[in-house]
Amino acid sequence: MTDLLLIRITCPSQRVAEDIGDAAVEHKLAACANLEGPVSSTYRWKGVVEQAFEYILWLKAPKANWDRIEALVLTHHPYDVPAMVALPCLEAHDPYAAWVHENTEV
Template identity: 70%
Template sequence: MTDALLIRITCPSNQVAHQIGDTAVEKRLAACANIEGPVSSTYLWKGVVEQAFEHVLWLKSVTACWAELEALVIELHPYDVPAMVALPCTEVLGPFADWLHENTKAPAN
């Protein structure tokens, strides 16, 4: 197991995904941001089945940055409950892991 994380966040628009992704990279909380979409989403919200088109933001980061990334998403994301999940990376190509650590920083305590 490594400390690398692949973080998936659904966003209501390309603009929101870019704002969160750009800010995360600028603050070195993520080394990279990728945006996919739009994708069709169906979900239950307050007892009602909803459908929407969303954009998927993927952030490549490390475990030490999770708490500050979570706070950033809560601040910038318009949803009451953003869908933000982290997938731990069990294996990572060595040079990529080096790049990931060179381009992220753990928040100061």
């Protein structure tokens, strides 16, 4: 198992996703940010079923940076409860994992 995370964050707009991704990479919290979308989301919020188009931001980062990334997201994200989850990377191509570490600061 590696110490890398794939962090998935839903964002209300492309601009919000880009701003968070850019900040995470610029501050060396994540080595890479990818943006997907828009995607259609259906969810329950305060007892009401809602639908919206959102963007998915993926960050690749060492697990040790989770707390700092979470703080960054909470500072820049407009949702009261951002959907932010991390998936562990069980395996990673060794040169790629090395590149992630070279481009982040723990």
